[in-house]
Structures are given as structure tokens and as C-alpha cells.
Amino acid sequence: MSCSAKAQDSKLSELNRFMDALKGLSRSESNLIAILHKVQELYGYLDRDAMDEVAATMNIPTAHIWGVATFYHYFKLKKPGKHVIAICLGTACYIKGAGEILEKLKEELKIDIGGMTSDGLFSLEEARCLGACGLAPVMMIDGKIYGSLTPKKVSEILQGYRKRSSGE
């Protein structure tokens, strides 16, 4: 078995363990959203095969599962890039010029919100208030928050990621 297939396998068994623990509970189908969170935590997005597994194990129709999944913005339906950039478009950031930062990101990455760069290095998402309004405008890359942004700072930050990735 190849390395990545093994990794897939261990993800699937962790997902199954998670579901097994819930299956016995009363009203277990109410935990669907928790299960979707688990899938996304494991795979980075809602992987199709994993979703089929959820349908089979929890005995919930696939159509219902996707109906729920697509209702919530938090769930990603496509595999994200290596680095996920979330630009805050909350009110405080908007007032402090998030629009300009978003323009700069789109221009540098040549993608729109929801897109991924052709090299797979970055994907771009929007967020609503990252809880750092005091540092607005802000963006988050893979969980790290960058504050008091200017278009120039954005270029430098992206450049840093690109350099590190080509050096790897």
C-alpha cells in the first residue's frame, strides 16, 4: 500500500471511530454537523468518499447530507491550497480599508474569493471578524493572524510564503 493510501485509510478509520461513538446515542442523526466538522478537520474539506462513508454508516441519505453541508459556509466543498488565506471582511476591517487589501490579494494571486492559485500554493477565502478588530484590517494565513495590513505589507507577506515554499 502506498504511503498516501495508508494515510487515507487511517483518516477513514478515525472518522469511523468518531461516528461509532455517536451512533449509540439517542437522536444520533442530530450530530450530522459535528460529523461534517470531523470530516473537514481530517481532510481539510468535505471529501466525497468520506461523505459516502458518513451516509452509509449513519444511515442518512446522501442527498440530505449534501443539502445540509451546502447550507453552511464553513464547509469547504473543494480541496484548499497549501496555504489558506482568509481575509477578514468584518465591519471593523471594512471600515479600515479591507476592500483595498482584498483587491491587492486578488491582483497578486490572480484569483477570486473561493479560488486557488494555479500552483496550488494559496487559496483565498473571506472571513467575518477574526476577533482582532483592534488590529484591523487583518487576514489569517493557516491560523496565523497578520494585522494592520497595507497593500505593500500584503505583497511582502505573500513573497515570504513563496520564498519559503520554493526553498523547501
Added chain:
Amino acid sequence: MIAPLDILKKKRSEALDRIHSKEYLSVKRVHVGMATCEIAAGSKEVMDIFLQAAKSGLTDVCVSQKGCAGRCNFEPTVEIMEDGKVPVKYCKVTPEMAKQIVERHLKKGEVIGEWADNGKLKHPEKERFEEGHLCGKFFQVFGDVDFFSKQMRIVLRNCGIIDPENIDDYLSVRGYEALAKVLTDIPPVQVIDTVKKSGLRGRGGAGFPTGIKWELTARQQSEEKFIICNADEGDPGAFMDRSTIEGDPHTVIEGMAIGGYAIGSHRGIIYIRAEYPLAVKRLEKAIADAKSAGFLGENILGSDFSFDIEIRLGAGAFVCGEETALIHSIEGHRGMPRPRPPFPSVQGLFDKPTLINNVETWANIPVVIIHGADWFNSIGTQKSKGTKVFALAGKITNTGLVEVPMGTTLREIVYDIGAGIPGNKKFKAIQTGGPSGGCLSEEYLDTPIDYDSLAKAGSIMGSGGMIVIDEDSCMVNVARFFLEFTQNESCGKCAPCREGTKRMLEILTRITEGKGEEGDIEKLERLGTMIKKASLCGLGQSAPNPVLSTIKNFRAEYEEHIKDKKCRAHFCPSLLEYTVTDKCVGCGVCKKACPAGAITGVLKNKHEIDKNKCVKCAACYKACKFNAIARV
């Protein structure tokens, strides 16, 4: 049987022993802010310096974390507490400064005056809090800081004061005493009566009297009832609930347990946004700690009351903050609202009677119980009691979390607490209530903050978002920003909200693009009024508010956009005018960049832009290396 209150007292004294044995308080205690906001500002690195110092020989110092006290623009913050001394508050601490604080303050006892923020003011309310008052500790620590001089901390009483991940710390500030007290000798009806008499109203937005909701739920006959804490905090510029949970999670748990006892429920659920991982983590730990200490679970504190709490994560849908949508989401469905009645109090989660309150509402409960309805009732205005927490942000010097008694004016928040607008800019508007609220102009600054006055002025109290807007923002665009948000978040169940907001957004976008037409304002007003009346849930019913309130208070700006094609804030790109200034050296770069062929000129001579051909794409502005293109 030992009374719950006696069990609690024993637990508290054990907790205090543990605290003292760790030499907490007995010597020097260093508090480093470790909330999401603080960490974003770099507090982890600062924490590491202190931890390292403690490891390598600083034995008389106890390093501990705290939630956020709400001073966003001063983060990371560090407090040094010593028995019998006024705590020293250090602001904007860098790792370099932390090293110096270790060397000079902790080792040599020298307070580094220029980094400390100890104000000259004495908190006017400080005297009101006798020894041991739940809300008194805050003022002992922060009472001399100007930012807090007009604040009163009931909900946030422990935020920035205790280590949120240490239940002993919570016990040391009389934590779980209110729960023990009701279990000892206050029957459920009397608890409800106290909440009713306190005048507490829901802090999640609508301001419904909390006691009445409790009474209604208590009256239902049912084997099973639920308690829900709404921690969805959907307003995209607000962080009160997150900070409350990150700074003092046990308060919310205690409030919910008291609610469960009052209405006869054994199961509580906290519905919290997935976007708040740290708050979720702190809640998980607090629930586990409360369980092992006997404040949750079977037979709490030896009584016959049992109560448990579980966490359910949201998944990024604003409409799920609405109570019936939230209930659908917990049930594992799409978060669509349904018509009320039946209200959740009668038919809620899994069709059982359900009491749902906001985080801030729950956090008030222990104080109401300990200090009584009369005390709580003495704070605030006639119809709005207690305090309200606001997340103050935007164009304001002191951004942060503020908690003020009801009746405080907007002006006091903006100028006394917020210290005004930075950069000599002019105040233009204050926005409360987020996407459901409105924008008030300068003439409303003396409006006292309470549910009714804000509604009368044309905005709402909302859940606590408060954004200050200066002359650089365009009010038409602000309205567009909020409407774009609600339009995007509309669940699509009913046509007025789904289609109506789309129409309104189209018109607003047209106006900001310089394509506004005579009659657009009236069209917006008509659509807005219709959507408010005909929508099924609060999202649609309030979505037009930002537009209607800006039309009411800033109509001239709309008219300028439509008639004169001008944006006085120079914010709307399509309404800017591009001209070539005398800095032009005639390099010709802009001419090549212009997609509209609007630029003419010969090399080495000043170029010109033909206003009639220019499509305002800004390509020339970005291309010119000599800053020779002006846009106004």
C-alpha cells in the same frame, strides 16, 4: 445532609489553599493576556519570555494567563500583581520589553513608569463595591485606568482578572456560590421571581424580559426540557461573547445551571461558532472541570438537581443565530427559521420546551442571584437595567470591549472611553446592531444607551457591535456593505427577504457606481418597508435597517451620488475623477496602460485624460511611477 452552600465553602477554601500553595498572590503574580485578540497581537511570544524566566530561577513569581480585559489597542497586555500594592499594568509589551520587565521589575522591583498605564483617575464607582462584591475585584485591579472610569463590569467582572482555564481561580472570586445558594434554599419559583424583578432583558438583540421567558418555560409540563446558550455571535464586527467565554467560561456555565434548576431542565447546550476555536477549547475544559468538581453532572453539590452541558458547533451561517434556525441546526438540519408561535419556550429543541438565552444574559445571572434583584435594578434606566457590553471598533482611538451601565450616552463611549477619532478626522456616524441595526449621525450622540432610546433614534441596541465611522467612509457604501452581508446570508425561505434584498443591493450598487437614477431613494424606501413587513424571520425583518437609517440620517450623501455623481468621502471608485498633475514627466506609461484610450500626449510632455472617455479603472493611477495622476 450537608447543605450545598457548605460544600461549596469547603471547595472554595481548598481552592484557595491550592492557589496559595502555588504561591499565587502570596508573592508576585504575572498575568499575560491570552485571548484570541491578545495572541493575534503577539502575546504568546511574551508569555514564553516570562515562562522561561520562571523556569530559570525566578522562584517568587507565578506566571499565569488571563482572558482579555478589552483594551484591544494596548495589546499584548501584562499585569504584575503584588499583595498590598496597586497592580502595574504594562501595555503593548514586546518580547524585548518582557525581558526588561523580568530584569528590572520582577528581579529588582523597579516599576518601569513609561510603559505602565496607571492612570490618575479613581474609578467613581469603586466605592460602591464593598469587600467581596462579585464586581469589585475588577476595580481593584483596573480601577485607576482611565479607559475603565466610565465603565461598570458585571458581565466582564472576571475577564482579565482570573485565569479562565483554572477553576480554582473562579472559585476564589465566589464562583459557583450563586448556584450553591439557589440549591441550598431558594426554590425555583423564587429564582424566577428574582430574575423577573431584576429587570434583566435578553442581550442577544431583541431585549425580551428574561424572567418572563423563564417563567413561561417553567410552566410547561414536560419530562424533558432544554437550556440553550446562544453563542453564535453572528454580527460580523462583534466579539463580546467570544471575549466573555474566553475570559470567564465558568460564569456562563453557572448561569445555565441556575436556569436549568429554575425551569426544571437537566440538559444544556451551548451553540457556538466554529470560528472561535479558543473559546470552544476553554468551554470544553471548563465543562470538564466543573463536572469533576461536582458543579455539573448528577446530584450537584449533594442536592437532587442534576444538570449537564454539551457543546454544539455552528458552521458559519448568520441566520443560525436566530433561535428557531439555531434549533434546526442543533437537530442536524439546514438552519432555516420557522414561524413563531409556537415559541421555543413551548415547543423548541426536539419539540420540547426550550429556554434560549444569549451568552451575556447568562453571565449576568450569578450576579443577580448573589447581589439581588434590587441591586441589579438600581443600575441603568427605567426600562433597561444593568449594563451592556459593546465591541467598540472602527475609527476610534481606543478600540476594545466596553461595558457600561445602561443610560450612558453614545458621546461618553466615543469621547470619554474611546478617546475620540484618531488622526484629526471628523466623526460621521456610529453604527450599532450590526447588519440588523442602524447608523446614527452626530446629532444623536447624546442618546442614552437603552433599548427604547436607541430604537427611537432609528437604530437598535443589538447584541453589542459598535462601529465608529469617520468622514473617510461613504454612508451609501456602508449601507451596501451590510446589505451585501444579509443578502448573502438570507436563507432563501421567503421571497421578500430573498428577492427584495437582492433588488435593494442592485440599486445600491448602481448608486455607488455612479449609475443612480432619480427615484432610487424612494424605491429603496418602498422595498425596505415591504421587506420589513413581509419577511418571516428577524433577518429579513431587520435587513433594510442599515439602508433606511442611512437614508434618514445621511440623505444628502445619497443625493450627491445620484445627482452630482460625487462621493464626498472619495470612497466610491467610480465617482473619482482622474487628472494628470504637473508632476508628469511625459513617460507615456499611463497612455499604454489605459484600456479606454482616454489618455493623450506626446513623449516628454504633460499628458491629459479625456474625462468623457475615462472608465475609472485606475490603471493609469497604478501605472504612473511619478505619482503624477491625482484622483479626487
